[in-house]
Amino acid sequence: MKYFGTDGIRGEYGGEHVNEAFFEGLGAAVSAHLQGKIKGRLPKIAIAGDTRFSSEPLKAAFCKGLRGVEVADFGVVPTPALAFGVLKEKADFGVMITASHNPYTDNGIKFFDENARKASDEAQEQIEKFFDEKISGSGAEASVKKVDMKSHYIAKMGSILPKGCLKGLKIALDCANGATAGISGEVLRGYGAEVVEIGISPDGKNINCNIGSEHPEALARLVKDSGAFIGLAHDGDGDRLVVCDENANKIAGECVMGLIAIEASRQNALKGGAIVTTIQSNVGMDESLKKRGVEVFRSGVGDRLVMRLMLEKGCEIGGENSGHYIFMDISPCGDGLAAAVKLLSTLLCLKIKVSEMSGVVSLYPSIQKALKVARKTPISETPTLSKTVEKIEREMSGNGRVLIRYSGTENKIRLLVEGKDSALNEKSMAELVKSVENDLQ
Structure with a gap:
């Protein structure tokens, strides 16, 4: 697809695809998409954002482009709370303004269908087509109603386990200064846990900043300092979980x-x-x-x-x-x-x-790296990297594997070497890195 990656549209705020004008055009295209599906009533859209300073202006721009629809605005909530709200509000479409675990300088948008599942390829392709052709929905500007989905989501998540079942447990929690701040801690305390928290003071620019699931070292320090039973970290929009054990080791x-x-x-x-x-x-x-x-x-x-x-x-x-x-x-x-x-x-x-x-669950030794690239040449067409992969696969002789793929949201290549021989893994990764430097950087 032209604009959508593996998880919506994402990029630097103010860039080509993440700016107010682009998002206003997306709103117009989404209106046309929904009006083509739903007849006899106004389609309903649920929308929310994370704690980035750019989320509110991008949300406002998207809503400005909407025509002939109703909008339930949940404010700042995690992505799973937006999905929950799509079902609760019986919405026809869900929109989340977020760049997930990326730095605050980035933002993006994710779409959900009426079943609160990520929008299909077909839906995204049609929205792209309507956007490029500047096709908009008809009717008046969208009517936007504020809805407190945060409270409903907390109540839902607090009803899964028996009350008091976590009494006596100390939990270290890192909310990444993101959308789970003020939510996950409240739910866990509702089950009786003692919760020590970091990453619960978002200021628009500190989301994921040396904290959260992408920086588990912050959680590890909190576990060590507090003597917690477990450490739990989210990313900026709350759809991820990273875990540390009582010894501050990442699981x-x-x-x-x-x-x-x-x-x-x-x-x-x-x-x-x-x-x-x-x-x-x-x-x-x-x-x-x-x-x-x-x-x-x-x-x-x-x-x-x-x-x-x-x-x-x-x-x-x-x-x-x-x-x-x-x-x-x-x-x-x-x-x-x-x-x-x-x-x-x-x-x-x-x-x-x-x-x-x-x-209980044993894993092979493995090494992973993500390297920035200047271009995303098909692996089979790279002069050095493709031959290096073939060589490593021969050396592993079925006792391991190599996996290489480009990121769908960033200019990066992701390398994985996994096998029973740790020394061979190290040697193989060094060869892959050198090949990427030669071919793609």
Whole structure:
């Protein structure tokens, strides 16, 4: 697609695709898209944003472009709260103004359908077409009504577990100065936990700034200083969860997802007897889960693709090792707070420490790097990198893998080397980095 990446449109605020004029045009195109689908009444749109200084002006610009629709404005809430609100308000479309885990200088937009799932490729392609052709909806300017979805979302998330079930637990929480500030802590305290928090004072420019899921070292320090049972960190829009154990060590996303799936299977509550993850996740998880009768299906990268395969395979649990987890019995999209609640419940059932999770789900040694690139040449057409990949695959002889892909939202290439031989992994990654420098930088 021309404008949409793996997770909506994202870029530097004031840039070519993230500015008020562009977002006003998107609003006009979305109006036309919805009016083509819905007859006999005004379509309804739910909209929200994160804590970036640019979110409100971009939201206002988007709404300015809307015609012949009703709008429920939820203010500043996490992306999963926007999705929840789409269902609660019976909206026909959801719009989230956010750049997720990116720095405050970036912003973006994500679209959701009436089922609170990420908008389909077909819908996004039509919106792009209407945008380029300057096709707008008809009718009056949108009527915008403020709705307090934050309170409804807190009530929903506070009703999943038994009251008081976390009494006696100390939880370290990092809200990234983002949209979960004032939400996740309140929910966890409602369950009886003692919560020590950072990242709860957003000022428009400190979202994700050396804090949150992209900077787990801040959470690790908080765990160490507070003596917490567990550390939990969100990203700026609250659809991710990163976990630290009681020793301030980061827990792999595969261990989080795998442990929850194993316990659900043990309780005969794992729908489809399987989970969905992406090609990025460590294959050691597959082996650990297979031993316990849990199958693993793999999709391309991006929670839209995870959700698509979950629906196809009839699964309720899915996610990415980056910290995006989907639990269909709670939310139709990635939800960092839902993941935290699920994990805490699982740990209580198993009566284990967070540091013991890796003993249940074992992973291969792996190395990952993300490097900036000047161009995104197809890997097969690179003179050095393609040959390096072939060489490494021969050396691994089926005892590991190499995965290379370009980011869908940034000018970066993501490298993964995974195998049983740690020394070979290190050597292979060094060769890949050198090849990227030669071919793409």
